[in-house]
Amino acid sequence: MEDTSVKIDRETADRLRALAGGQPLKHYLADLAKRVEHERALDTATASFRRVIGEPSVLERFDADFGGLPGPAAHETPRAA
Template sequence: MADTTVKVDTATRDRFAAVAAARGQSVRAYLAELAIEQENQVKLGRATTEFREALARPGFLENFDRDFGGLPTSEQHSSSRAA
């Protein structure tokens, strides 16, 4: 992949460099990872919105319970983690 230049003020550059160094990464690697993390956050936000919209549709939860046996209880979730 070709390199490019991004212009930021020196304070921002220094902050990125400090965070990258603390993580044992180059600024390039840190920014690449940060971009992926932020893309994932955008996708998670969209998925959350779509899930909430689905839950609001009439009959959605009832059909889910019928087809999949309902959501696990907090006790089931805790015991599956312990296993």
């Protein structure tokens, strides 16, 4: 893949280098872009999931088909928040 350059101010460049923790900045930025894309995909999936489970008929059908959501596993103990 061909490299390109991006102009940013010195303060931002210094902050990015510090966040990169010694790895080459181009690798850090590539990893950062992948993480942000992944977070956005998860946000989209979460929003879709919440929209679907917000419909009472969906939860009623789930309960009818699968017997409802499972309770805590036998090895789990409730903890205070």
